[in-house]
Amino acid sequence: MTSLDTLLSNASSSLSEHEPERLGLSHGLLDTLADQLFGMLRRRNGFYAFECALHVFPTHSSQQEIGIYDWNANALWRSVYKDMADGCFFFAEDVFGGQFCFKDGKVYIFDPETGSLEYLADDIESWAKSILVDFDVLTGHPLAHQWQKQNGQLPAGKRLLPKVPFVLGGEFVLDNLYLADAVEGMKLRADIASQIRDLPDGAQIKFNVES
Template identity: 70%
Template sequence: MSSLEKLLLNASSSLGEGEPEIQGRLLECAGALADQILGMLRQRNGFYALESALHVFPARSSQHELGISDWNENALWRSRYNGLADGCLFFAEDVFGGQFCIKGNRIYTFDPELGSLEYLADTIEQWAQTLLRDYEFLTGYPLAHQWQKQNGQLPVGKRLVPKTPFVLGGEFTLDNLHLIDAVEGMRLRADLAVQIKDLPDGAQIRFSVGD
């Protein structure tokens, strides 16, 4: 059994309907991995796994779920990063809204607080293998589990965003997490990333997440 099959074995049912399809510039961003991302979506067209700590977007939006095409629209949140998110196909996210994306035929994590990429894998199978090997760190599973134990299942379209950003010293604790709309969470962190970029040490930064 492949690592992707193992991941899907404990994942939700498909979040989208119909034949998965990715078009235009997004297909270009996927590059050599286009067939692989479509292959995964044909097996499970979007899903939640690891107690919703991992969220893979379906190909198309539905009444309750944003699809890959809409999630990658510049006007939704990407343009707020002032070029830091350009050239990427964002296809999944962790419980904090940290993104998994394809760029230049490789798979990366995208830190929403910094707008930075970190190499993760060369293929979707390697991505799944790496996730299963280090899922607690890569998805935020322990905090997702603890939060849901106290508050119930994470609502669709919501992520747990730190009140004090991790990059500014915020702790990985339940007290520092705020349930927020995933899109709004990305917009807030985009503003933070743009402020941080090229700032000297000790410069003041404005950031606010409601209680």
């Protein structure tokens, strides 16, 4: 059994009833990664795992879910990051809205608070293996579990955002988290990332704290 087999065996059912469309997945991706992503989505067209901490986007949007093509649309949120998101194809996210993406033929973690990329894996199978080995850190599962124990299941289209951004010293604790719309959360952190990028070390930035 491969790591992807194991991940899918512990994941939710498909988030879309549509058959994945191979043509759309070729846009901006190397053929090998497009093939691998298409293969995964043919088996499970979008899914949640680790108590909703990991969210893999389906190909098609619905009333509940944003599809992978719409999620990658420049006008939705990524344009706010300016060139920081250039060349990235986003396919999954952790409970805090941290993105998993393809760029230059590899899999990276995109930090929404800084716009920085961290190499994670060479392909989908290696990505799945990394997730299984270190899902507490890579998906935020412990806090997702604690939050849902108190508040119920995370709704579709929502993620847990820090009231005080992690990059500014916010703690990974329940008291520092609030439920937020995933798209609005990306836009909010894009503003923070832009300010951090343009300001010298030690400078102050401005952001709105949700209650």
